[in-house]
Amino acid sequence: MKKFKLSTVLLALAAPFAAAVVSIIISSLAVLATHKSPLDAYKTMWDFGTTSSSLMQMLNTATPYYIAAIAIAITFRAGLFNIGVEGQLRLGALFGAYIGAMFVLPPVLHILIIMVVAMTIGGLWASIAGYLKVKRGVSEVISTIMLNSLAGGLSSYLLANRFMDRTTNSNNMSTKTLPTSGQFPGLMPLLNKLGIKDQPGGGVYGMLIIAIILGVAFWFVVNRTRFGFELRATGANPIAARVSGVNSKRMTFIALAASGAVAGLAGLPAVLGDTHAFNMGFRTGIGFSAIAVALLGRNNAVGMAISALLFGFLEVSSRALELIDIAPETYVIMQGSILLSSVIAYEVVRRYKITLQSKELAKAVEA
Numbered sequence: 001m002k003k004f005k006l007s008t009v010l011l012a013l014a015a016p017f018a019a020a021v022v023s024i025i026i027s028s029l030a031v032l033a034t035h036k037s038p039l040d041a042y043k044t045m046w047d048f049g050t051t052s053s054s055l056m057q058m059l060n061t062a063t064p065y066y067i068a069a070i071a072i073a074i075t076f077r078a079g080l081f082n083i084g085v086e087g088q089l090r091l092g093a094l095f096g097a098y099i100g101a102m103f104v105l106p107p108v109l110h111i112l113i114i115m116v117v118a119m120t121i122g123g124l125w126a127s128i129a130g131y132l133k134v135k136r137g138v139s140e141v142i143s144t145i146m147l148n149s150l151a152g153g154l155s156s157y158l159l160a161n162r163f164m165d166r167t168t169n170s171n172n173m174s175t176k177t178l179p180t181s182g183q184f185p186g187l188m189p190l191l192n193k194l195g196i197k198d199q200p201g202g203g204v205y206g207m208l209i210i211a212i213i214l215g216v217a218f219w220f221v222v223n224r225t226r227f228g229f230e231l232r233a234t235g236a237n238p239i240a241a242r243v244s245g246v247n248s249k250r251m252t253f254i255a256l257a258a259s260g261a262v263a264g265l266a267g268l269p270a271v272l273g274d275t276h277a278f279n280m281g282f283r284t285g286i287g288f289s290a291i292a293v294a295l296l297g298r299n300n301a302v303g304m305a306i307s308a309l310l311f312g313f314l315e316v317s318s319r320a321l322e323l324i325d326i327a328p329e330t331y332v333i334m335q336g337s338i339l340l341s342s343v344i345a346y347e348v349v350r351r352y353k354i355t356l357q358s359k360e361l362a363k364a365v366e367a
Helices: 002-032 038-049 052-077 085-100 107-136 140-163 188-193 207-224 226-236 238-243 248-266 268-275 286-296 301-324 330-366
Strands: none
Touching: 002 038, 002 330, 038 052, 038 301, 052 085, 052 207, 052 226, 052 248, 052 268, 052 286, 052 301, 085 107, 085 140, 085 248, 085 268, 085 286, 107 140, 107 248, 107 268, 207 226, 207 248, 207 268, 207 301, 226 238, 226 248, 238 248, 248 268, 248 286, 286 301, 286 330, 301 330
């Protein structure tokens, strides 16, 4: 019995260890191709990335990644693939910032309404793909890709022609600035009490708390509720789920709509905590990077949190590579190698586990 437990632990550690080794080798080869030392690159990234200021930036970078990854994981658990998170979060942030700047309410209520608006817009946009999937059989991969393009064009049009604040002379098109009641307070006051001093470049977004709450809620709903069971059953085998009384089409639509609603929140950390408006500098690529975060985290709440922090650390620390004449985009290679090696390693370990289980079952039958 003890031997079995030890082998289980070793197998659990084998995949991430193998993935780490392979990704380090690939990343080192990429650095060597620039005629630089990989050790110098890693040391520079570590030294820069572990400063207090960089760690705060890492949390701010990881927060939208994590929220968007949860949105993607919802559809993964249902056997779907929502590639449209990028468009959903963009539209959610735009409408949330625009409508939120129209009025002044008590702080908590104001922020909640902005979130509800963002979630509603994101959910409605994703529901288009859900409807096409359920009623017309259109692949959600194709429809969400197309909806991403539409969302990009629509958000640009609305910002330039309908939502832009024309009372300013800035060249950076932007919605009106959110009133103070609609701005999410940062976490620096709390961190100050813990002995962490203010750092140049800002503090930690208050939306980090929302991300943590979403992670706990995701874990509970998926693993401890009837809805979560039906969601996983639909993803595992839609036909068997339907025979068991689960309305798989209904679950498909709900999964996409819920994914879009959560995605709508992923664009708010910077809007509520930093820029306090939607402008041309709105960060892009969050939804696509979140796909990698969800895959690397195995659609698990804790795994995705670690993955988001890792991606955030790589993105922030890679900025120091310019100091030793290495292109900071090298971190993209690091991200890609980590994801690719992880997917392959987990699949190899999974198949090895199946082989071991088959052998044990054969021995049990013979006995």
